[in-house]
Amino acid sequence: MITASAPGKVYLFGEHAVVYGEPAVPCAIERRATVTVEERSDGRLRVHAEDLSLDGFTVEYSGDGETPDVDVSPDLVEAAIGYVDAAVTQARDAADASDVGFDITVDSEIPLGAGLGSSAAVVVAGIDAATRELGVELSVEEIAERAYRAEYEVQEGQASRADTFCSATGGAVRVEGDDCRSIDAPDLPFVIGFDGGAGNTGRLVAGVRDLRERYPFAADTVSTIGDLVRQGERTLTEATGSDPNAVPDVVEELGTLMDFNHGLLSALGVSSRSLDRMVWAARDAGAHGAKLTGAGGGGCIVALDPTDETETALRFTPGCEAGFRAALDTEGVCVE
Numbered sequence: 047m048i049t050a051s052a053p054g055k056v057y058l059f060g061e062h063a064v065v066y067g068e069p070a071v072p073c074a075i076e077r078r079a080t081v082t083v084e085e086r087s088d089g090r091l092r093v094h095a096e097d098l099s100l101d102g103f104t105v106e107y108s109g110d111g112e113t114p115d116v117d118v119s120p121d122l123v124e125a126a127i128g129y130v131d132a133a134v135t136q137a138r139d140a141a142d143a144s145d146v147g148f149d150i151t152v153d154s155e156i157p158l159g160a161g162l163g164s165s166a167a168v169v170v171a172g173i174d175a176a177t178r179e180l181g182v183e184l185s186v187e188e189i190a191e192r193a194y195r196a197e198y199e200v201q202e203g204q205a206s207r208a209d210t211f212c213s214a215t216g217g218a219v220r221v222e223g224d225d226c227r228s229i230d231a232p233d234l235p236f237v238i239g240f241d242g243g244a245g246n247t248g249r250l251v252a253g254v255r256d257l258r259e260r261y262p263f264a265a266d267t268v269s270t271i272g273d274l275v276r277q278g279e280r281t282l283t284e285a286t287g288s289d290p291n292a293v294p295d296v297v298e299e300l301g302t303l304m305d306f307n308h309g310l311l312s313a314l315g316v317s318s319r320s321l322d323r324m325v326w327a328a329r330d331a332g333a334h335g336a337k338l339t340g341a342g343g344g345g346c347i348v349a350l351d352p353t354d355e356t357e358t359a360l361r362f363t364p365g366c367e368a369g370f371r372a373a374l375d376t377e378g379v380c381v382e
């Protein structure tokens with residue numbers, strides 16, 4: 047039996063613009079999905095999931111299309127099982143063991159579909175645990191590649207490499223097209239607000255595409271996001287190896303850029319009343335900056351605040367279901 051875990055992520059900057067070839071900077075956060083895998087000899091899969099913002103469920107099936115008989119929303123179960131299945135397919139392929147079955151337990155601290163990369167973390171940890179259980183140790187790069195293929199398959203081609211690469215490597219990452227690399231970043235004091243909902247990524251991406259095609263100034267807005275991401279990268283680079291006492295200035299500048307990024311995402315129509323309310327609650331509480339993270343429309347915001355003020359303010363903000371601290375996680379996928 048092997049247990050592996052992998053982190054979720056926030057976008058420090060650049061979501062949506064990354065779809066048009068601009069760079070983006072996702073950062074892994076200290077909220078992890080943990081997957082335990084044990085081989086079974088009968089070729090069947092048994093999946094037990096807890097804390098997936100679902101009620102938790104257990105299903106046992108042979109993977110031949112039979113519908114699991116469980117007591118939670120079929121859509122949610124189907125989505126969760128789709129990712130676990132795709133991870134199992136990748137692990138079987140990597141270990142050249144197409145008939146092997148598993149008992150799988152998933153335990154995640156990352157809300158589902160809320161812009162925090164929950165599915166990527168489950169897939170990354172699942173591939174690592176299942177291959178190790180079969181005696182195969184993949185490199186972090188190979189886990190990232192196979193996790194991307196799994197997400198690509200489940201999301202019918204609508205997957206970027208950002209979530210899976212970031213979850214596999216941990217830390218801060220720079221993504222531009224298919225080019226993903228780790229970058230240095232100081233310890234960033236992330237605080238997250240969650241409105242309990244989720245946006246429809248496909249619809250939100252299509253909305254931005256439509257605006258961009260219709261108005262040159264919307265296209266300019268997308269490339270301006272690229273400009274601020276490049277500025278953010280310079281700020282992070284300057285912070286690396288510098289006097290640790292200079293970090294507050296770095297956090298302040300990153301916060302300013304996050305505020306700017308949120309304004310541009312709002313202009314592109316991907317924020318929402320609850321996201322805006324949480325962003326303003328964070329700013330009013332003294333956060334250095336705040337923005338939505340991920341596709342938008344609902345889900346999570348991320349703020350930078352080394353004090354407890356933002357977390358407290360979010361807890362009292364109407365429409366905010368959870369406010370929590372989740373510092374930059376430099377540890378990617380690992381065995382527990």
Ligand code: PMV
Pocket residue numbers: 060061062063064065160161162163204205206208209247251339340341342
């Ligand atoms: O909500 P998430 O974490 O899946 O992020 C979506 C990010 C987008 O840039 C809007 C889409 C994408 O695939 O990059």
